[in-house]
Amino acid sequence: MAASDPVSGPRLRRALARPALEVAPTLLGAHLTTRRPDGVVRLRVTEVEAYEGALDPGSHAFRGQTARNAVMFGPAGHLYVYRHLGLHHCVNLVCGPPGTASAVLLRAGEVVDGEEVALARRRAAGVCRTPVDLARGPARLAVALALDRSDDGADVVGGGAAVRLEPATSGPPAGAVASGPRVGVSGAGGAAEAFPWRFWLAGDATVSAYRRAP
């Protein structure tokens, strides 16, 4: 994409500065690219979950702002990366107006460029069976893109960043977006069903399997 990219910079950030529930479906089909010394990986987003900050019991921001989740309270277009269980990283894209702590969790995607690089990273981190598994699941996605806590707060909208978001040019195909309860959100099935804020591309092989919260 050239410098004349029609959807970038302030315009994209403005598009992201809406409630997570509105932004989440529009991210399906978008491309997320990371530039690293070991290579460039581009990912097509196929599965996301919306988190509505202080209103959402499943959100890290539900109990207010802390040092860890401070990025979520900031402007849209930044990454919120956290470590889960001391083992894995999960990647969120901050959205909504500043102060709302809305964010969209990137759950899964399809590696469309730099597959060999992503494969090498996954091998280094553990097992990888097929290309479909490269980014099927939040932690796997983080590994494939080489994202960790050092990327917490990274701006994916501004130019020059190592991580860049490119929205889908024509949006997700009509009728291809499915929605349902979020995966693994504490509060049990009741809460999960009260917030059916998971969106994915119907029929896409890279979408992670649904697992109910324990």
Place this chain on the structure above:
DNA sequence: GGTACGATTGTCT
């Protein structure tokens, strides 16, 4: 200062 818990994954049965 100490304890409980978690937006997951991989492996074993």
Place this chain on the structure above:
DNA sequence: GACAATCGTACCT
């Protein structure tokens, strides 16, 4: 299908 791994953060005493 069920469980262990592993550590930073939040909350309580």
